[in-house]
Amino acid sequence: MRDALSWLRAQWDRVTGTALIAVGAVVLVVTFQSVANSRFVADQIATITSGGLGALFLVAVGMMLRLEGDLHDEWRKLDRIEAALRDEALLDIETLDAPAHDDRGRALPAATVHLMASLAIIAAGYQKAANSADVDRAVTGLAVGVAGLGLAALVGAATLLVGRGRLAGRKQCLLGGWLRPAEPVAVGVGAAAAPLPTAATVAWVGAEMTRFHRGGCPTLAHGSFRSIPRAELPVGLRPCQICGAR
Numbered sequence: 541m542r543d544a545l546s547w548l549r550a551q552w553d554r555v556t557g558t559a560l561i562a563v564g565a566v567v568l569v570v571t572f573q574s575v576a577n578s579r580f581v582a583d584q585i586a587t588i589t590s591g592g593l594g595a596l597f598l599v600a601v602g603m604m605l606r607l608e609g610d611l612h613d614e615w616r617k618l619d620r621i622e623a624a625l626r627d628e629a630l631l632d633i634e635t636l637d638a639p640a641h642d643d644r645g646r647a648l649p650a651a652t653v654h655l656m657a658s659l660a661i662i663a664a665g666y667q668k669a670a671n672s673a674d675v676d677r678a679v680t681g682l683a684v685g686v687a688g689l690g691l692a693a694l695v696g697a698a699t700l701l702v703g704r705g706r707l708a709g710r711k712q713c714l715l716g717g718w719l720r721p722a723e724p725v726a727v728g729v730g731a732a733a734a735p736l737p738t739a740a741t742v743a744w745v746g747a748e749m750t751r752f753h754r755g756g757c758p759t760l761a762h763g764s765f766r767s768i769p770r771a772e773l774p775v776g777l778r779p780c781q782i783c784g785a786r
Contacts (some may be wrong), residue, residue: 568596571591615707
């Protein structure tokens, strides 16, 4: 039970988004049936303004939350990479809550305010269309509702773009210095020394390090390492998860 609650807490955006999309689909079907059974154009427009635009609003918000869930996964993967680089215990990616680096704590509340404003505009359009038997007035209300739905779409797109930008910035900050190609250098050897040879039977280890690496690992550019036969690896050393040493 605790694992299920942890999973729901970590995946709340996907769960909520899926539920909103499902509800929106049901409301669209009900709206279609209601419009088909109505004989008055003004009533049909009012129904479309409330049920149709409301359903599309729910679907749009649900899709935004599901895409936010994908960004959330990227943040958690970066946290696991950072933990591996620091030789810390790896975090459970399936149940991990939003990491401290994730800026969604500021982005989502702001997006929520704007989404509520767009929902209020849709509601105002419905009120204008529903309280009049005049077709022109009902069409005006529908146009107001469409404007609210467009605002919701813009808010969702802007939220996702900002989130992707912040995620890209953290990727560059965390991995930028580790992605440069490096040549391993022997311990205590001057700049004129040639790089040590690498082979399938050779591993690279550093002083006071708890992991071993294979040749070409980006980690070798950030410390002093020496090569030893894999058969002579000290007991307790674990393989590097960046270069995939085995």
